[in-house]
Amino acid sequence: MINKAVFKCSSEKISQVPKDSLPDIAFIGRSNVGKSSLINMLTKHKGLAKVSATPGKTRLINHFTINDSWYLVDLPGYGYARTGKSTRNTFAKIITDYVFKCEKMHFLFVLVDSRLEPQKIDLEFIEQLGMNGVPFGIIFTKADKLSKTQLERSVSAYQKRLSEQWEELPPMFTSSSEKGTGRDEIVGYIEDILKDFNKDSK
Numbered sequence: 001m002i003n004k005a006v007f008k009c010s011s012e013k014i015s016q017v018p019k020d021s022l023p024d025i026a027f028i029g030r031s032n033v034g035k036s037s038l039i040n041m042l043t044k045h046k047g048l049a050k051v052s053a054t055p056g057k058t059r060l061i062n063h064f065t066i067n068d069s070w071y072l073v074d075l076p077g078y079g080y081a082r083t084g085k086s087t088r089n090t091f092a093k094i095i096t097d098y099v100f101k102c103e104k105m106h107f108l109f110v111l112v113d114s115r116l117e118p119q120k121i122d123l124e125f126i127e128q129l130g131m132n133g134v135p136f137g138i139i140f141t142k143a144d145k146l147s148k149t150q151l152e153r154s155v156s157a158y159q160k161r162l163s164e165q166w167e168e169l170p171p172m173f174t175s176s177s178e179k180g181t182g183r184d185e186i187v188g189y190i191e192d193i194l195k196d197f198n199k200d201s202k
């Protein structure tokens with residue numbers, strides 16, 4: 001259950017993230033995929049994370065304290081050419097530092113647009129997670145834009161693609177921030193992760 005969600009801080013670099021021992025559950029994915037919207041939907045708190053139709057809205061690492069015991073973390077999107085140049089910095093340093101170096105980062109949800117076939121940039125990012133042993137799951141967003149059959153097709157395309165490379169598949173969820181779909185499954189999964197975390201840290 002998420003009973004309480006409060007904005008904690010925005011960080012420009014990982015040296016600024018909270019120094020306490022509360023675990024981070026973070027959300028990443030391409031710009032505009034719906035990370036901030038999903039955080040608002042999960043916390044049932046409209047306007048907690050800033051949402052925009054223009055990609056590149058979230059520029060900083062945003063920590064939200066949940067139930068005074070863990071953090072939901074909203075990250076900037078990747079793959080957005082802010083400068084408009086073709087030479088974009090695919091994965092900004094702020095993202096790679098946080099995901100691969102920050103010890104607080106406990107579990108990462110990678111958001112992908114359910115309407116698209118597996119995208120190179122997402123597959124590349126997922127591959128890096130796998131190689132670096134970062135625990136992650138995949139959330140298919142904007143499910144309200146697809147029929148049930150189309151959605152199932154999208155998920156199986158990903159499963160097929162990832163099983164070419166990985167023996168074990170990450171957990172996968174479908175969501176719609178518009179409709180609230182997927183909330184119980186995602187929150188339930190986070191609860192399980194945190195139970196294990198608390199067991200291990202005792």
Ligand SMILES: Nc1nc2c(ncn2[C@@H]2O[C@H](COP(=O)(O)OP(=O)(O)OP(=O)(O)O)[C@@H](O)[C@H]2O)c(=O)[nH]1
Nearest residue numbers: 031032033034035036037051052056057058077177
């Ligand atoms: N139909 C529909 N639209 C959505 C959903 N989630 C997000 N959107 C829309 O997609 C756009 C981007 O949403 P954001 O939550 O700001 O996306 P983001 O991933 O945080 O984007 P950046 O911070 O720019 O990286 C907004 O116009 C949202 O209203 C969804 O589940 N369904």
Ligand SMILES: [Mg+2]
Nearest residue numbers: 035036057058
């Ligand atoms: Mg955002």
